Amino acid sequence: MRRAILFLPLVLVFLAGRALAGDTIKIGAVLSVTGPASFLGEPEKNTISMLQEAINARGGLLGKKLEVVFYDDETDVNKAVLAAEKLLKRDEVVAAMGGTTSGNTLAIMGKFAAAGIPLVSLASAEKITSPADPFVFKVAPSDRHAVQKILDHARAKGYKKLAIVTVSDGFGQAGREALKELIAAGGFELAADEVYGPKDTDMTAQLTKIKELPHDAVICWGTNPGPAVIARNRVQIGLTTPMYMSHGVASKKFIELAGEAAEGLLLPAGQLIVAGQLPDGQPQKKLLLDYTRQYQEKFGGQVSTFGGHGYDSLSLIARAIETAGSDKPQAIRDALEKITAYPGVGGVFTMSPADHNGLSARDFVMVAIEKGDWKIVAE
Amino acid sequence: MRRALPGALSPVLFFAAAMAAPFVLSNQYYVSVMTLCAINALIVLGLNLLLGFAGQISLGHAAFFGIGAYASAILTTTYAWPIWAGMLAGVCLAAAVAWLIGVPALKLHGHYLAMATLGFGVIVQIALNETTWLTGGPSGFVGVPRLTLFGYTFASDRSYYFLCAGTLALAVALSRNLIASRTGRALRAIHTSEGAATAMGVHTSRYKLFVFILSAVYAAVAGVLYAHYLGFVAPASFGFHFSVQLITMVVLGGMASIWGAVAGAAFLTSLPEFLRALENIDILVYGLVLVLCMIYLPGGLAGGAAKLAKILSNRIAGHAGRA
Amino acid sequence: MFGGLLQYVISGLTVGSAYGLTALGFTMIFNTTGVINFAQGEFVMLGGMMSVMLHQAGLNLPAAVILAVAAATAVGAAVERLAIRPVRRATAINLVIVTIGVSICLRGLAMLAWGKDTLRLPNFSGAAPLPVFGASLMPQSLWVLGVTLLILLGLRLFFSRSIHGKGMLACAYQRKAAYLVGISVERMAMLSFALSAATGAVGGAILAPLTMTSYDVGVMLGLKGFAAAVLGGLGNPFGAAAGGLILGVLESLGAGYVSSAYKDALAFIILLVLLFVKPSGLFGRKSAERV
Known part of the structure; x- marks a missing residue:
């Protein structure tokens, strides 16, 4: 009997475990x-x-x-x-x-x-x-929705020849595939298809190559810090064509890293970063x-x-x-x-x-970077 | 006492212990950890033949692991080859690549050899990353089927573990035989002094190439097992980082020790699982364990175990002497 | 067209300086102690990260950089004392594992202390690019190239004029003989770690405005730095620096003229071919194998 009492705590623990679960x-x-x-x-x-x-x-x-x-x-x-x-x-x-x-x-x-x-x-x-x-x-x-948003904007602006520069990781690969498919399907011309490594620290070579080819705009697909380096290299070598970034850099960190070079860049982003600028009836605004x-x-x-x-x-x-x-x-x-x-x-x-x-693509909004902050671009 | 144990018996004992392990483990989750341990041990075993016995370094062995894994994955998935054929092709491809790279690279010594193999590893990883049409690129290759041999599919994790542990035991037995043979003596001679070995009539370049290819084959077999276990392969698993980890396993286990290789792989593969409780500082402790092991166990785990056994047997002998 | 070529070379030289300074550190430690220090990239990281942290804490830029380099130097000396000296009699491969452990620790500490974000240091002097024959150059690149040259010059003087430098060279030739003539091999080892930590940290600090920095930049720099050191013929500091510049330019030209996806592979293929043709590096002495 005494022995049996020893088992009591065990049974209790077991039961407690069950009850908790x-x-x-x-x-x-x-x-x-x-x-x-x-x-x-x-x-x-x-x-x-x-x-x-x-x-x-x-x-x-x-x-x-x-x-x-x-x-x-x-x-x-x-x-x-x-x-x-x-x-x-x-x-x-x-x-x-x-x-x-x-x-x-x-x-x-x-x-x-x-x-x-x-x-x-x-x-x-x-x-x-x-x-x-x-x-x-x-x-x-999905990347294709972001790409769609960019291409809609490019079409409205009358850009025809698009150069892309993507990072060689999973994110960049998915973006590159979607870009190549939709650029062709949308009647655009792929002017250049450049790639950089996720750990690369200087992309002037890729941008210089793009600069020497005829193109109307550049689309860069990556997550920090690569695109910030690209934004700075772009200013450095005097590449003046418009540049689109991906939704992968839709954070203040990007503006912080790219500094002055971020000015004027365009990107499709979720509503989060421009929540304050949304109209009051927007279903997500309060959240x-x-x-x-x-x-x-x-x-x-x-x-x-x-x-x-x-x-x-x-x-x-x-x-x-x-x-x-x-x-x-x-x-x-x-x-x-x-x-x-x-x-x-x-x-x-x-x-x-x-x-x-x-x-869907509706959940993206096109923003531009102005004075170190996001600004919704009129559709 | 240790000596009394017949050498041929220990792989059998190891095999028995490894087979019994899943039945005593409290949670089936550990079977997956042990499967990865067995797969890594297989690569480390081969690398130890190269580094520990023959004294030739390779900082690119993750590449052979990757070649085996990718070749078998692609052939059996995209091209619907039967699995045994895909496996065989993966291993043969790795052996062929090892031969191609080994012939010029093994003429180099020490750090230059390290550099050459490192470069080879980097190139292979970039190729896996960039040939998206074939390998699926950086985000990986999905849908690799489970291993089926002679009509039996190793569907359960436990059966797959038995397969990996069995392959490892076989590799251990093979390596022990090799080390005890004429080839093994030649390899150790090369390690001690290549010049002296040549002078004694050892065909050094041929032996070096042989063991390099053999270690690549071990890695490729492990790669095949890995791909058909995970059902998914991505280039990030086969990079420089993993090559360095493999070297670390060899040294931490104990150079020129078969059991050390197995112990080193098992220790470093399962260590992060134990350190997980430490949360943020786990990576720090991992680094610290490496440094401390090297300071206090210069001969690796195998060296440490041998030392411990010696101390113990001396104690026992001392007691016996007094009594 | 020429502007393009010049641009590739300029960017290659800037990136190459980072490889070169890391390679320089590899070589100094290897020469004096025979250790391949896999934590070399971490010294570069420490230089960059600490500069940023001190600058954010309110120090002005020069003070932050100087303090960061001093701190990294101390870390280098401490690494030698705490991790290398206790195992100095170990085999070369054991020492490599020790340095791998050290690099994991340093990286982990940096991550815990300063977080995982990428950080940026302001430019030393202005951000307006300078036009050079159709290419353009950041003022910071001039800083990088200038400081790299200065460091090389300083090291040359140090090794040829100062007693400590000569002592380190003596260790490089024959450690035992150096010990016999009364050179403190231990002190030289510590000095070599401190010096290469300082070199790496300077590199990390001057590059941080261009390439930005984070706790894990050391991994890639360590790999490329090692490649550069071997390319230059391990054991020759100036070869190492040249090796770094060559590697940087190769990558940049590869990205420009061949394929940016394969630029690293291309650089390594050329490196392999060079090694197979010239097995002791570009500027390496042919060392007779002792039997």
Whole structure:
């Protein structure tokens, strides 16, 4: 009998564990908080943990506490796969967010699809959702929508010959493919197709080559710091044709790095960076202003579109759990697919069985950089 | 006591222990970590033959790993080859490339050889990055099928682990035989002094090339296993960074030690999993562990274990003597 | 057309200076201690990052740079004392692993202390590009080239005139003999680490306005610097600097005239061919292999 008493705490712990598990909803996150993509992963993680606190502060989901299990994949594919395994086998999450980069998402999405756990990616590559896997979603806008926005602007300006300079990583590759396809399809001429490495520190060679070729405008596709170097090199060698940047640099950090050289550059961006300039009726306006204020109060520094992806991923999953009234993976998946006209940071989401991204070119706005700040360009 | 253990028995024991491991582990997640450990150990084993035994450095072994992985992935996915054929082609391609690069590169010595192999690794990685039409480019190559051999698909993680551990045990046995053979003696002679080896009639360049190709084959086999395990390959996994990590595994495990290679790979592959609890400072501790290991265990893990065994057996002998 | 060529050469020389200064550091340490210091790129990073941090903290630019270089020099000396000296009898490959560990630590510390953002230092003198025969040149590039030349000149004087420089050279020729004639090999080793940390840090500081800096710039610079050092014939500081400039110009010309996607591969292919033709580097002494 005495011996049996010794087992009592064990039984209690076991029961407590069970009871706790019943009261929480576990959602996983595989993010690149360190390593080369940390400039994306860090604001994502910050934002998700901030939103998690906010959700729990207002009573959680379905009366249960929301618990986000974070893993940092250090921008390494192997670690992302291991983290995905851990989420599926050890933490037994009901839904997951990640990866931060397209490569890591492509590497892990098969595992979630096979396990029947919905995954909301924060990366932009179109391969992630086309063809649409029933369990894989993404919140980052597709490159083709950004390209479309740029080409619409270029067409209105009467530009014919476009030169492109893209970074040789996943983001730049996706952009380059979309650019080449849509430039040809849109009746433009590809004047030059230059590439630079993500760690390169001087792009005068590429720009000099472009300068010597006839062209009307240059489109640069990359994430910081490369495009800032390009903006400065452009001024240095006196390249005066208009330059478009991608949505990958839609953060104040870019203006800070490029300094004077950023003046006059054009780029398609999410509504976040121009939230203050939006008309009052815009569905996202309040959300964007609140998010900006809360993020800056909590973490300091500037908000970025990437943190916005973190916000949207968790917010969509939370929304799906609430509308489904269930925290079963299958129910969450079904509800995610039915989300319509739901305002997020990156845009207004309308999912469908064929479209697991739910954004369109309308969610981009063309901005110019003027006096060190963003300015919406009239359509 | 250690000596009493018949040499031929230890790979068998290792194999048995490795096979039993998944059954005693508390969580199936660890099986994936161990699978990666086995795959890395396979590359490190080959690299140790080259670096530890023959004394030739390579800072480009990630490239052979990548060539094996990509060749098999592309042939079986894009061109729908049967998997055994894709695997074989991947390994043969890596061997052929090793031969091509080995002939001129192995004439170089020391840091110049390091530089040449480093350059080779960088070139291969750039090629994988830029031939987007073939490799899928920087964002990677998706949809590689799971390994199927003789009609059996290694679908579960546990079965895949058995496959990798089995391959590793086979490679260990092969390496031990090689080291004990005439070739092994020739390699060690080259390591000690290439000039003396030549003077003694050892055909040094031929042996160096042989072990270079052999180590590339080990890496390519690991690459094939890796690609069909993950189902996804990306150029970032096969860069300079990974080559350096491989060298680190060889040295940390213990140069010229078969078991050291296995231990070094397993230690450094699983270390980040243990350090994860430290969150932000994990990378710092990782660096510190490297430095401290080199300061206190100059012979690597294998050297440290041997020293420990010696101290223990001396103690025991001392006790026995007094009694 | 000529303007284009000149532009490629100018940008190649500027980037090449960074490789060259890193390579110089590799060579100085290798000569004196026989160690290939894989943490060399981290010294460059420290120079750039600390300059930015001190400048942001309110120091004026020259003071920030000088202080940053001094601090990096101290770090270099500390690395030798804490990590290298305890294992000085180890084999060359063990020492390489130690320096890899050190580089991981330094990078981790920088990340924890200063964050992961890319940062920029203001130009030393003006941002208006200067036109040169149809090409253009940033004033900062002049700073980079000028300071690189000054450092080379200074090192030449140091090695040929000062007792410490000669001591380091003696260690380079024959460490044991140097020890026997009363040169403190340990002090020379520490001096070599301090000096190459200083050289690297100066490089990091003068380049930060052009190329910007972040906690992880050392990785790429370390790799290219090592390549440049070997290209120049490891052991010859001036060869190393030349190797860096050649590598930079090769990359730039490759990007301009062949393919910007393959520019690094192209530079490395040329490097490989050079090595196969001339196995001891461009400016290396033919060293007789001791049997």
